[in-house]
Amino acid sequence: MNPLCDRCGRVVYPTEKVNCLDKFWHKGCFSCEVCKMTLNMKNYKGFGKKPYCNAHYPKTNFTCVADTPENRRLKEQSKMQSQVLYKEDFEKSKGKGFSAIADTPEMQRIKKTQELIGNIKYHEEYDKKMGGRPHSVPVNASQSSQPSAASQNFKHEPTPAPVQAAAAAAAAPPPSAGKRYRAVYDYAAADEDEVSFVDGDVIIDVQQIDEGWMYGRVERTGHQGMLPSNYVESI
Incomplete structure (x- = not known):
């Protein structure tokens, strides 16, 4: 059974049938909804399962959003979410660049404390290196097989490292x-x-x-x- 034309409602025979937009049309009935210009499969544009020419194809326009309490709430929520994301990105990137630090009394105190601790650690490491270094006694080739009495009696005593109390005393200002x-x-x-x-x-x-x-x-x-x-x- 032959289908009916969506435009005129008459029977569409195979020789004049156009199958487009899930409908059947006569070739002469397949035209623009506005200007009635005859269209074909190459120049038509479908909108709402209806054919249009390029000039009368419906264009979507932006609509104004009413300033209602609900829309204002959504706007504030979106703003808060963007601020949260910004803070997260800032926390992730913190420390990757240089940042200015306020020269406050607290920061000056911390800086001086760190300098004192650094000086104490430096002196401790230096004393350990100097105290643990053995004293070499030169010997002749003939004496290498049997150590002399002087070398046997010689005992090296490394310099003891400073105790914690001495370090604390060094850290304290006079x-x-x-x-x-x-x-x-x-x-x-x-x-x-x-x-x-x-x-x-x-x-x-x-x-x-x-x-x-x-x-x-x-x-x-x-x-x-x-x-x-x-x-x-x-x-």
């Missing part, structure tokens, strides 16, 4: 006699090189490090280390 301070607040040490104290404690042998930190010894406990300057007052 005390300044006569400078005494009284604690006006309680302070709990937040680092290994700091010292804890309570309100009323007397701090002696104080050495000013920078505007925010000083070095001293708590007279009550005998402990010494770094302490914040704004927690004490001069006696």
Whole structure:
């Protein structure tokens, strides 16, 4: 049974049949929906299963989005997600380039502490190398088979490495006699090189490090280390 034309509704015979857009057309009925120009399989454009010419082919246009509370919420959510992704990328790339560090009293204190630790480690390694190096005693070829009495009695004693207490003493700044301070607040040490104290404690042998930190010894406990300057007052 022959199909019907989608345009005119009449029977389409095989000699004049056009099969396109899942429909059947007469060759004369296969035309643009707007200008009725006859089309063929090479110059038609389909939209919504209807043929159009190139000039009248429907164009998609952008629509304005209403400024509703829901759309504003979606906008803020998208903005927050983009900021999260930016922070993640920043954290991943952090450390790959140079970054400026603020020259604050805290950073100056950390820098000085690192310099002191570096100097201590350098001297420890140097003393170990010098102390563990054996002293060579020259011998003649005739004496190589049998050591002499002097060489037998000779014993090398390497120089002992500095103990931890000596290293800690080297790390501490030289005390300044006569400078005494009284604690006006309680302070709990937040680092290994700091010292804890309570309100009323007397701090002696104080050495000013920078505007925010000083070095001293708590007279009550005998402990010494770094302490914040704004927690004490001069006696």
